[in-house]
Amino acid sequence: MESPLVVIKDVSFQYDSQESLALNQINMEVYEGEWLAIVGHNGSGKSTLARLLNGLQFPKEGSITVAGITLAEETIWDIRRQIGMVFQNPDNQFVGTTVQDDVAFGLENNGIPVDVMSERVVDALKKVNMDSFLDQEPHHLSGGQKQRVAIAGVLALKPSIIILDEATSMLDPRGRAEVIETIMKLQKQDKITVISITHDLEEASRADRIIVMNKGEVYREGTPNEIFLMDEELIKLGLDIPFPIKMSNKLREKGISLGQQYLTEEELVAGLWTSHSKM
Amino acid sequence: MDISLKNVEYRYSADTPFERLAIQDVNIDISSGSYTAIIGHTGSGKSTVLQHLNALLKPTKGTVFIGNREIKAGRKEKNLKGIREKVGIVFQFPEHQLFEETVEKDICFGPLNFGVSETEAKKRANEAIKQVGLSEEILEKSPFDLSGGQMRRVAIAGVLAMEPECIVLDEPTAGLDPRGRKEIMDLFYKLHQERDLATVLVTHSMEDAARYADEIVIMHKGTVLQKGTPNEIFSDPERLLAHGLDVPDVVRFQLRIEKTFQTKFDRICLKEDELINMLAAFLKRRGAQ
Numbered sequence: 001m002e003s004p005l006v007v008i009k010d011v012s013f014q015y016d017s018q019e020s021l022a023l024n025q026i027n028m029e030v031y032e033g034e035w036l037a038i039v040g041h042n043g044s045g046k047s048t049l050a051r052l053l054n055g056l057q058f059p060k061e062g063s064i065t066v067a068g069i070t071l072a073e074e075t076i077w078d079i080r081r082q083i084g085m086v087f088q089n090p091d092n093q094f095v096g097t098t099v100q101d102d103v104a105f106g107l108e109n110n111g112i113p114v115d116v117m118s119e120r121v122v123d124a125l126k127k128v129n130m131d132s133f134l135d136q137e138p139h140h141l142s143g144g145q146k147q148r149v150a151i152a153g154v155l156a157l158k159p160s161i162i163i164l165d166e167a168t169s170m171l172d173p174r175g176r177a178e179v180i181e182t183i184m185k186l187q188k189q190d191k192i193t194v195i196s197i198t199h200d201l202e203e204a205s206r207a208d209r210i211i212v213m214n215k216g217e218v219y220r221e222g223t224p225n226e227i228f229l230m231d232e233e234l235i236k237l238g239l240d241i242p243f244p245i246k247m248s249n250k251l252r253e254k255g256i257s258l259g260q261q262y263l264t265e266e267e268l269v270a271g272l273w274t275s276h277s278k279m
Numbered sequence: 280m281d282i283s284l285k286n287v288e289y290r291y292s293a294d295t296p297f298e299r300l301a302i303q304d305v306n307i308d309i310s311s312g313s314y315t316a317i318i319g320h321t322g323s324g325k326s327t328v329l330q331h332l333n334a335l336l337k338p339t340k341g342t343v344f345i346g347n348r349e350i351k352a353g354r355k356e357k358n359l360k361g362i363r364e365k366v367g368i369v370f371q372f373p374e375h376q377l378f379e380e381t382v383e384k385d386i387c388f389g390p391l392n393f394g395v396s397e398t399e400a401k402k403r404a405n406e407a408i409k410q411v412g413l414s415e416e417i418l419e420k421s422p423f424d425l426s427g428g429q430m431r432r433v434a435i436a437g438v439l440a441m442e443p444e445c446i447v448l449d450e451p452t453a454g455l456d457p458r459g460r461k462e463i464m465d466l467f468y469k470l471h472q473e474r475d476l477a478t479v480l481v482t483h484s485m486e487d488a489a490r491y492a493d494e495i496v497i498m499h500k501g502t503v504l505q506k507g508t509p510n511e512i513f514s515d516p517e518r519l520l521a522h523g524l525d526v527p528d529v530v531r532f533q534l535r536i537e538k539t540f541q542t543k544f545d546r547i548c549l550k551e552d553e554l555i556n557m558l559a560a561f562l563k564r565r566g567a568q
Contacts, residue, residue: 017424040456041456041458041459042426042427042428042455042456042459043426043427043428088454142320142321142322143321166454169453169454170453170454172320172321172483173483173525174320174523174525175321199456199457201457235457235458238456238457238458238459239456239457239458240457243528243532246551247532247551247555250551250552250555251555251558251559254555254556254559255559255563256558256559256562256563265531265532265535266535269532269535269536269539270539272536272539272562273539273540276540276562276565276566
């Protein structure tokens with residue numbers, strides 16, 4: 001097995017204003033090139049975890065290692081070079097007056113020469129399919145487009161990991177689909193490691209692996225298939241059952257036999273067709 | 280109290296080089312005690328419509344009737360306070376608007392502004408906090424010590440305490456987890472039923488629109504594309520899809536089944552169990568043949 005890119009070991013964290021731990025003895029590993037989805041109810045600690053990974057907060061106990069570097073005050077900037085973050089609200093992270101200025105912002109901060117910069121800006125925007133919008137102003141963009149520009153801003157800095165902290169939760173369905181498609185492409189074609197923090201289980205079902213957080217602890221870890229077998233337990237955790245699984249369960253209750261678990265609607269309909277067309 | 284928009288047009292920054300037409304020819308009727316969902320993409324004009332419902336924006340053409348008031352383009356309106364008291368708007372992420380030292384003061388702020396006495400305002404705060412499913416003890420706390428979900432409920436209580444006759448909700452569940460989303464939507468539905476509170480839900484969730492609303496208005500490119508009951512709206516799902524709009528999961532699933540099996544069920548189902556019954560019967564019939 002490959003060695004993990006990120007190692008989180010016995011990490012606990014508590015906010016000053018709160019009585020209980022926001023994170024309690026978290027252990028997890030993230031592997032190079034994988035898409036890991038971290039899901040959990042509001043307040044389960046998933047966003048806190050993202051903030052710790054990027055050194056926006058420091059653990060009270062335990063250690064975090066990213067690409068062999070252990071996170072500490074002195075190594076924050078080395079770690080931030082490895083990790084790019086995209087946040088929830090598209091309007092709060094647009095700093096430039098045009099799309100290309102916005103993507104260039106991070107590069108300028110890092111003292112990248114102008115000629116390299118313009119090349120990287122265009123490259124990054126191509127990857128998110130926004131390269132025809134170079135001189136557009138932010139208010140002409142939809143939420144999904146803004147988030148894709150935010151992703152490009154992160155890509156231009158060539159991180160090895162992208163963390164999406166509920167990056168699709170404020171978008172309309174079309175914007176959400178655009179962003180998810182972009183992430184899939186980046187992971188598959190550019191081999192970028194993706195950590196997506198979300199409570200949208202349809203989004204999580206696209207990931208290679210899911211970690212379910214509950215009340216500051218790791219509750220369960222597995223492939224989407226394994227996690228979705230949890231059914232009703234997911235609802236108890238404040239989450240939901242993805243639509244195709246819900247429909248499969250209801251069909252089984254009506255005596256329709258389904259050979260396997262289907263994660264997507266396409267697969268479910270195709271499965272129904274195969275089992276009911278030959279009779 | 281009825282609200283209706285008649286041939287409403289609105290231009291932002293009218294008569295300046297930055298003028299932009301946001302909505303035009305908009306006709307919408309919201310009758311008292313009804314539940315209306317306004318749906319559309321980002322940029323479809325639904326937020327502009329929303330702001331006409333309590334005269335935050337005044338039409339650049341056409342008329343808005345709110346109860347017995349008439350807001351007409353090109354006329355100066357005075358004393359809009361009465362309208363704002365009757366039509367309460369819960370904006371997106373309303374918790375960002377909390378500002379007082381205690382939850383009680385925050386909830387009382389609206390009613391006091393509308394000239395309600397302090398005793399009455401406190402009484403209303405007490406009722407409103409219970410209506411949103413929180414306990415009275417929270418009234419003494421600082422709103423900033425609460426969790427995100429609690430803060431949102433407090434902000435909603437602040438609107439309820441004005442005792443509006445119509446409540447307008449702009450994406451009230453954005454950012455909440457599935458359980459929180461269901462709780463908030465059920466809460467509004469209960470208020471709608473118990474208090475006969477006219478409710479306008481601005482959303483991009485077709486699921487919520489299909490589940491809760493009596494009447495759906497679809498906005499597209501600044502005008503009304505379609506309006507009707509959920510059954511009417513979703514009876515022609517292809518039309519919505521052709522405009523790049525979504526349909527509820529259950530409708531999309533039915534269309535996929537129909538396409539794969541080259542069949543047409545006799546109606547579009549909006550409820551999961553209804554579709555499952557129909558589908559199970561269909562599959563069994565196929566098996567028996």
